[in-house]
């Protein structure tokens with residue numbers, strides 16, 4: 001694991017690393033924020049943040065305003081990239097930002113030409129935590145959150161990886177990817193035309209299948225340009241009602257899909273996770 005940059009921030013450290021991934025078969029970059037006083041004698045719990053379409057590890061750290069609150073709470077932040085990258089890594093030939101580079105959708109692709117590199121589910125749930133927990137002053141107490149495509153990823157991962165995450169939250173998640181244009185295009189490419197495997201990566205389906213007990217917090221702006229065509233948050237409420245699962249979905253008048261919305265409410269989410277991680 002090679003350090004790319006290190007900057008002091010809010011008394012802690014923002015560091016970017018690059019490493020060879022055995023899972024995605026390419027070099028991967030991720031960012032970490034370590035709060036003040038995190039060291040090998042005092043490892044701290046982690047919030048994993050999954051970003052949305054077109055993002056890298058940088059968007060969240062630079063735009064969300066999360067580091068100040070993470071410093072105060074004693075919480076580490078880890079922000080992986082949103083897809084594999086590199087000369088050998090395929091991209092969408094038409095240049096659609098919702099497929100290929102920056103659009104890994106946190107699935108393990110089964111189809112050519114994607115499957116050699118696009119293994120983001122395994123990367124985020126297995127390889128990256130193992131790496132950071134062995135190399136950095138963090139514990140295996142984990143929470144997970146994300147935005148849009150990353151909100152979808154965070155929810156799916158928390159619902160499938162029982163006991164690996166104590167809490168999950170999301171901003172403007174793609175709630176039912178098997179039934180929206182972004183999700184249908186990505187899942188067709190990565191998972192194939194046979195839709196039987198798609199439901200394993202769909203939050204609304206996973207919630208509807210059985211009662212879930214993991215604490216779940218979701219924010220959604222009413223002025224989000226992707227609200228009705230791509231995100232469909234009402235599907236989460238319908239699914240939760242079917243399985244008697246408790247979720248909190250806060251609708252916010254006038255907020256859009258941007259990081260301005262995330263920055264407005266990120267403190268609540270960090271405190272939500274910190275409370276479940278035993279920090280407050």
Ligand SMILES: N[C@@H](CCC(=O)N[C@@H](CSC=O)C(=O)NCC(=O)O)C(=O)O
Pocket residue numbers: 051052053054055059063097147148149150257258259
């Ligand atoms: N550039 C596109 C819009 C892409 C976009 O809005 N990306 C969002 C995530 S969308 C769902 O996953 C994002 O987080 N962008 C990065 C940022 O820093 O804002 C367009 O032109 O419409």
